[in-house]
Amino acid sequence: MPPKPKFTKEEITNAALTVAREKGIAAVSAREVALVLGTSTRPIFTYFRTMDELKKEVRQFAENIFQNYVEKGLTMDPPFLGVGVQYLAFAHQEPELYKLLYMTRPEEGQCSALEAMSRVQAQVRNRLMEIYHIDALAADRYFRDMWLVVHSLCSLIVTGNCAFSQQEVQQLLTGFSLSLCKALKEVPGFAEGTFDRDEVFRRMIGDAETRV
Numbered sequence: 001m002p003p004k005p006k007f008t009k010e011e012i013t014n015a016a017l018t019v020a021r022e023k024g025i026a027a028v029s030a031r032e033v034a035l036v037l038g039t040s041t042r043p044i045f046t047y048f049r050t051m052d053e054l055k056k057e058v059r060q061f062a063e064n065i066f067q068n069y070v071e072k073g074l075t076m077d078p079p080f081l082g083v084g085v086q087y088l089a090f091a092h093q094e095p096e097l098y099k100l101l102y103m104t105r106p107e108e109g110q111c112s113a114l115e116a117m118s119r120v121q122a123q124v125r126n127r128l129m130e131i132y133h134i135d136a137l138a139a140d141r142y143f144r145d146m147w148l149v150v151h152s153l154c155s156l157i158v159t160g161n162c163a164f165s166q167q168e169v170q171q172l173l174t175g176f177s178l179s180l181c182k183a184l185k186e187v188p189g190f191a192e193g194t195f196d197r198d199e200v201f202r203r204m205i206g207d208a209e210t211r212v
Contacts, residue, residue, distance in 0.1 A: 009047040013057045062097040080124040091154035138184045138191040
């Protein structure tokens with residue numbers, strides 16, 4: 001009977017995840033994982049033929065962690081705002097995992113940023129329609145544009161370039177949300193992207209001049 005493996009597959013993956021969390025996915029090597037486990041590199045290859053296989057497993061674990069954040073956001077009221085808050089929390093608390101999942105080329109990972117957006121979009125679409133009294137197309141446009149704002153803020157956070165306070169971030173998100181809602185309700189063709197941009201701006205400027 002062959003000897004029982006010293007570590008389980010999950011233990012090895014968790015050790016690799018620890019390295020990725022602290023130093024980034026590029027630092028995940030057999031040596032670094034072995035250091036976390038306190039062993040030689042040999043047990044790693046009991047379950048993984050290559051380090052690339054182990055890194056794919058790490059990405060899956062990271063995606064599961066992120067999904068826990070999303071599910072927590074969905075329990076908040078309203079859920080779509082909760083999801084945005086949790087996106088930002090994930091970026092703050094797990095910067096290397098955020099970069100792994102959403103700031104790498106799609107072919108390098110199992111999940112691209114836009115694919116993640118689409119999954120969450122489907123989860124909050126009905127709630128957006130209910131709260132804002134808009135159709136599915138408008139709800140998707142609202143979520144997409146708000147998600148792009150949140151993702152931009154997350155990118156600043158994980159690269160150490162976010163100079164905005166939590167209060168300022170909330171003000172930014174509120175402003176974008178109000179602007180989008182107004183445009184979706186008052187500009188024909190905005191959700192479809194077929195509106196006459198020049199005409200809309202001319203009307204806005206004209207209205208402003210009239211009020212002055």
